[in-house]
Amino acid sequence: DAKTTQPPSMDCAEGRAANLPCNHSTISGNEYVYWYRQIHSQGPQYIIHGLKNNETNEMASLIITEDRKSSTLILPHATLRDTAVYYCIVRVEYNFNKFYFGSGTKLNVKP
Amino acid sequence: EAGVAQSPRYKIIEKRQSVAFWCNPISGHATLYWYQQILGQGPKLLIQFQNNGVVDDSQLPKDRFSAERLKGVDSTLKIQPAKLEDSAVYLCASSLINAGQFFGPGTRLTVL
Numbered sequence: 164d165a166k167t168t169q170p171p172s173m174d175c176a177e178g179r180a181a182n183l184p185c186n187h188s189t190i191s192g193n194e195y196v197y198w199y200r201q202i203h204s205q206g207p208q209y210i211i212h213g214l215k216n217n218e219t220n221e222m223a224s225l226i227i228t229e230d231r232k233s234s235t236l237i238l239p240h241a242t243l244r245d246t247a248v249y250y251c252i253v254r255v256e257y258n259f260n261k262f263y264f265g266s267g268t269k270l271n272v273k274p
Numbered sequence: 275e276a277g278v279a280q281s282p283r284y285k286i287i288e289k290r291q292s293v294a295f296w297c298n299p300i301s302g303h304a305t306l307y308w309y310q311q312i313l314g315q316g317p318k319l320l321i322q323f324q325n326n327g328v329v330d331d332s333q334l335p336k337d338r339f340s341a342e343r344l345k346g347v348d349s350t351l352k353i354q355p356a357k358l359e360d361s362a363v364y365l366c367a368s369s370l371i372n373a374g375q376f377f378g379p380g381t382r383l384t385v386l
Contacts, residue, residue, distance in 0.1 A: 197374060206278075206365050206377030207317065250316060260305060260372050261330070264316030 166190070166253045172269040175245075181238040183268050185251030188232040195254045196227060197262070198236045200247040207250065207264075210236065241272045276300065278378035280366050286384045292354035295381045299347065299368030305329075306343055307375060308351050309365040317365055323349065324371070353383075361385045 168186040175181040187196060195214050199207040211218055211225045213234070218225045224237040238245055248267040255261045279298040287293050299306050305324050309317035320339065321331040325346040334341070338357070343349040353360055363382050367375040 199377075204382075206367075206379050209374050209376065212374060254374075260369060260375075261319065261322070262307075262375060264309075264318070266314075266316050 166263055167251045167265050169249075169251055169265060169268045171266065172271065174271045174273060175238075175241045177243060177272055177274050178240055181236075181241040181245065181270055181272070183236040183238075183249050183251075183270065184233065185236070186233045187251070187253050190231050190253055196225070196231075196234050197252045197254050198223070198225065199250045199252065200245075201250065201267070202244075202247045210249075212254070241270075243272050243274065246270060246272045278366055278368055278376055280364075280378035280381055282381055283379065284382050284384075286386065287356055288386050289358055290355040292352065293356055293383065294350050294352045295364050295366075295383075297349045297351070297366030297368075297378060299349070299366070300376055302370070303368035303376075304346070304371050305369045305375075306349050307367040307369075308341055308349070309367065311363045311365055311380070313362070320351070356383075356385045358385050 195212050197212040198210040201207045211223050213225045227234045248269050250264050250267040252262045281296050307322050308320045310320050311317040320334045321341045322329050323343040341351045361384050363380040365380045367377045369375045
């Protein structure tokens with residue numbers, strides 16, 4: 164029961180910013196948006212999460228629209244090692260911390 | 275801090291055989307999850323434990339899959355008997371209560 168919608172794939176040139184969109188139009192007030200990525204043959208890796216405000220860490224920035232119905236993950240300077248599947252997940256806080264994974268976006272970073 | 279450990283990393287079995295996977299979560303994490311990830315799809319939650327108890331096993335095929343978490347720490351997931359469609363990566367994750375999940379490297383199962 165994925166609660167998010169993402170494009171299946173995107174391309175990005177190495178060194179440029181990668182902007183990955185996510186639609187979560189049915190999000191509730193206390194539900195957080197999480198982003199994970201999965202590099203081939205590895206387990207998903209946490210990137211960033213947010214509730215209402217924009218967030219930034221050493222890996223990425225998360226921009227959440229004011230109505231919270233969509234968000235964008237920004238990798239400011241994509242490298243070839245950022246090639247992965249990126250998952251946008253809404254965490255259902257009052258339902259035992261469930262994560263619902265969709266199919267994600269396959270980001271291809273090209274030289 | 276040590277991450278989530280899983281073993282084995284790879285397993286090949288024939289259909290109708292049994293198999294077991296082991297997971298050791300991050301120390302202090304009360305919640306443990308088992309996911310199944312079929313090639314090309316996102317992970318699907320099979321079962322979720324909070325301490326010793328099961329909080330969700332609605333997606334677990336209980337006729338062939340079983341899982342336990344003894345003493346609220348390590349966990350094992352078993353499949354008996356395996357079917358061809360069980361070929362997948364089995365991921366274990368752990369978290370503090372109501373916090374982000376940390377994933378292990380997964381076990382790749384091939385059923386021939």
